[in-house]
């Protein structure tokens with residue numbers, strides 16, 4: 001089944017073609033318009049999706065060397081995300097499905113992240129624990145059977161990616177924060193400054209990153225500006241290490257609690273190279289098998305939506321034209 005995936009939940013306009021052999025194309029355009037505002041401006045995001053989406057779909061077809069009429073089904077993100085942005089993707093998907101008389105399905109964006117590593121069929125080793133660490137979510141999900149999700153841990157305040165973005169702002173590194181903190185941390189010593197790791201003593205599977213962010217803020221405010229600038233790489237490295245330590249510890253806890261031997265990582269924060277290396281080393285030590293998406297499949301992309309959609313479509317699930325966007329959709 002050749003599936004066209006469409007993703008427009010935030011500031012990436014993306015279209016992908018996926019079939020039984022894998023990902024044939026995955027075009028992702030990032031909207032630069034938000035950079036000067038230091039964060040995503042929802043109205044600009046939906047306008048940019050309107051301008052770009054058809055071109056991006058055309059590029060995905062061209063790269064996969066397929067025609068629009070070759071598409072057998074469609075999958076689109078219906079939430080969570082920005083209302084206007086979701087509506088652009090959903091409307092275009094419905095329009096194409098209607099014109100081609102093909103089935104389509106609305107997909108939960110977080111399920112897309114979870115299934116980004118899923119190969120052509122859902123043969124991942126169930127049960128598994130998935131750590132979702134993205135811009136809007138930090139979740140531990142127990143996946144007992146294909147497409148069945150139970151959230152067993154979540155952040156009680158900021159998401160991990162959000163903490164990276166806010167710390168980047170505090171350090172004056174700009175937007176998007178995650179990659180800039182990682183870059184700065186390369187020149188720093190992760191042990192030079194010890195930042196707090198929240199909710200580590202209890203047996204909780206929940207996360208909290210807001211205290212960590214505030215600790216970075218107070219640390220910076222207590223330094224004179226010149227010293228602060230010199231210390232930036234150490235602060236970035238210390239912060240990054242604190243996030244990685246917490247994510248690893250909680251993931252191990254969830255694996256133990258639910259008797260799982262397989263860990264899946266998902267979400268934009270998983271692009272972080274020191275995080276990837278630390279998880280690889282830890283899982284090897286604990287005899288846990290680990291799946292991580294390729295970097296371009298960690299952040300928002302349509303291939304993960306097409307993959308999730310294809311799995312559901314192959315089970316006979318379809319959406320109807322009355323399906324609406326759900327900005328607050330939960331897993």
Ligand SMILES: Nc1ncnc2c1ncn2[C@@H]1O[C@H](COP(=O)(O)OP(=O)(O)OP(=O)(O)O)[C@@H](O)[C@H]1O
Nearest residue numbers: 134135136137161178179267268269271272299300
């Ligand atoms: N190299 C990196 N290191 C750390 N964080 C990163 C890196 N690259 C990206 N990120 C973070 O990943 C987040 C974006 O990921 P993603 O696209 O999955 O989130 P989102 O779609 O905005 O949120 P959600 O999926 O929860 O709705 C941002 O917060 C960004 O800072």
Ligand SMILES: [Mg+2]
Nearest residue numbers: 134135299300
């Ligand atoms: Mg996302």
